Amino acid sequence: MPASNLTSAFERAAKAKRAAFIPYITAGDPNLAATKKYVKTLADCGADVIELGVPFSDPVADGPVNQAAATRAIRAGTTLAGVLELIAELRREGVDVPIVLFTYLNPIYKMGYETFAKRAAKAGADGVLVVDLPPEEAERDYLPRLREHGLGTVFLSSPTTDPKRLPLIDRQSTGFVYYASRTGVTGVQKSLSTSLGAELEKIRRHVKGKLAVGFGISTPEQVRELVPLVDAVVVGSAFVRLIEKNKDIAPLAKELVAALGKK
Numbered sequence: 228m229p230a231s232n233l234t235s236a237f238e239r240a241a242k243a244k245r246a247a248f249i250p251y252i253t254a255g256d257p258n259l260a261a262t263k264k265y266v267k268t269l270a271d272c273g274a275d276v277i278e279l280g281v282p283f284s285d286p287v288a289d290g291p292v293n294q295a296a297a298t299r300a301i302r303a304g305t306t307l308a309g310v311l312e313l314i315a316e317l318r319r320e321g322v323d324v325p326i327v328l329f330t331y332l333n334p335i336y337k338m339g340y341e342t343f344a345k346r347a348a349k350a351g352a353d354g355v356l357v358v359d360l361p362p363e364e365a366e367r368d369y370l371p372r373l374r375e376h377g378l379g380t381v382f383l384s385s386p387t388t389d390p391k392r393l394p395l396i397d398r399q400s401t402g403f404v405y406y407a408s409r410t411g412v413t414g415v416q417k418s419l420s421t422s423l424g425a426e427l428e429k430i431r432r433h434v435k436g437k438l439a440v441g442f443g444i445s446t447p448e449q450v451r452e453l454v455p456l457v458d459a460v461v462v463g464s465a466f467v468r469l470i471e472k473n474k475d476i477a478p479l480a481k482e483l484v485a486a487l488g489k490k
Contacts, residue, residue, distance in 0.1 A: 232323075232325040232353045233276060233325050233327070233353050233354055233379045233402045233403065235325075236275045236276050236324075236325050237275070237403070237437050237458055237459065239275070240275055240458070240459070240487075241458070245454065245487040245488060246450075246453065246454045246457055246458060246459055246460050246487050246488075247275035247276060247439070247458060247459035247460070247487075248273060248274050248275050248276075248459070248460065248462075248480075248483060248484050248487055249274070249275065249276045249277070249278055249327075249439055249441070249459050249460065249461045249462070250269050250274050250277055250278070250461075250462050250463070250466055250480060250483075251277075251278035251279075251280060251329060251441070251461060251462065251463030251466065251467075252265050252266070252269070252277070252278075252279065252280065252463070252466050252467060252470060252476075253279075253280040253282060253293060253296035253297055253299075253300055253467055253470075254279045254280055254281060254282065254300060254305060254309075254310040254313060255282055255299075255300030255301075255303050255304075255305025255309065255310070256282070256296040256297075256299045256300040256303070256305075256467070256470055256471075257299055257300075257303060257470070258300075258303045258305075259303075259305060259309055259310075259313050261470075262279075262313060263313060263316065263317060265466075265470065265476060266279070266317055266322060266324075266326075267317075267322060268476055268477050268480070269324070269466075269476070269480055270322055270324040271477075272477055272480035272481050272484060273480070273481070273484040274324055274480065274484075275324070275325070275459070276324065276325045276326070276327060276353075276459070277324055277325070277326050277327070278326075278327050278328075278329045278356070278461065278463070279310060279313075279314070279326055279327070279328055279329065280293065280296070280297070280329045280330070280463075281307050281310050281328055281329065281330035281331070281334055282296070282297040282298075282300035282301045282305050283297055283330070283331040283333065283334060284297075284301060285331075286331065286358075287359070290464060292464045292467050292468050292471070293463065293464060293467055295471065296467045296470070296471065299471075306334075307330070307334040307335070307337075307338055307343070308338070308346075310328070311346050311347055311350040311352070312350065314326055314347075314350040314351050314352050315349070315350040315351060317351070318350070318351035325353040325354070326351070326352055326353055326354075327352070327353060327354040327355065327356055327379070327381060327402065328347065328352055328354070328355045328356070329356050329358070330355065330356070330357055330358070331357065331358055331359050332357050332359050332360045335355075335357065335369075340368045340369055340372040341372050343372070344372040344373050344375065344376040344378060345376055347376070347378060348376035348377055348378055352378065353378070353379055353402070354378060354379030354380065354381055354401075354402040355373060355378055355379070355380060355381065356380075356381035356382070356383070356402075356405060357369070358383065361382075362382050362392075362395050362396055362398075362399040362400075363395070365380075365382075365399065366399075370399065374401075379401045379402030380399060380400055380401050380402060381400055381402045381403055381404070381405050382396045382399055382400045382404060382405070383396075383404075383405050383406075383407055384396050384404055384405070384406050384407070384430065384434075385406070385407040386407075386408075386422075386426055390429065390433060393430065393433035393434060394433055396434070397433060397434045397435055397436050400436055401436075402437070403436060403437035403438065403439050403458065403459060404430075404434050404436060404437070404438050404439070405439050405440075405441060405461065406426075406427065406430055406438060406439065406440045406441070406457070407441065407442040408423055408426075408440050408441065408442045408443055408444065423440075423453075423456075424456060427440065427456045427457065428456075437458040437459065438457050438458050438459070439457060439458060439459035439460065439461050440453055440456070440457045440459075440460060440461065441460070441461025441462070441463060442461075443464075444460055444461060444462050444465075445462060445464065445465035446465075447482045447483055447485070447486035448486075450462070450483055450486040450487060451486045451488055454486075454487060454488050460483075460487070462483055465479060466479065466480075
């Protein structure tokens with residue numbers, strides 16, 4: 228089952244006594260052919276899991292860098308169907324790193340829950356994170372379809388999440404829980420919140436599964452600070468910014484992998 232690939236990725240990282248590395252890039256920015264190359268680069272550099280963002284016209288959870296990437300990808304003709312075909316191509320070419328789709332609900336709803344789950348699983352996707360779908364609203368149509376086709380599910384929590392909701396978020400997240408390290412939108416930040424350690428400690432009291440932290444993580448120093456606190460670190464906007472400038476993403480990826488260190 229595909230969800231087990233996510234489990235195996237976290238187990239390998241834990242065995243190596245390090246946090247898992249989860250880079251994010253926007254699929255189709257600047258085009259899907261380029262995205263294929265970027266995915267292969269990230270895999271070669273040691274990514275444990277890769278988040279592929281499905282471009283959406285109203286990405287309210289994303290900051291300016293990722294919004295601009297989504298706009299470029301849409302202008303290049305990128306669709307959810309095209310992203311799924313890209314994943315299938317990567318699998319046919321031997322790329323086996325687990326891939327999580329980072330998306331908004333509208334593209335999935337338009338395709339249809341059953342059709343999406345079937346096509347995503349067939350393509351070789353391992354999990355899905357729907358930014359604007361809370362777990363309470365996912366139980367009727369979304370979760371049963373993904374579970375039927377063996378796709379891992381990822382749900383968000385944040386500093387403003389009611390602790391009473393955390394057990395449900397944890398239970399519905401068969402891949403991992405994604406903790407947004409700050410309120411607001413994605414984007415690079417100069418330093419981590421001084422309260423982040425305490426917040427993660429609180430989250431750990433309720434989340435028994437794997438915990439990844441993202442939103443604003445961009446430097447090796449920030450990664451090293453987080454390694455003792457979480458199971459995985461997500462870095463997104465820093466890569467998207469390099470892609471926007473047509474720069475090589477490999478050096479940053481290698482620096483971040485090296486910073487994952489040993490727990």
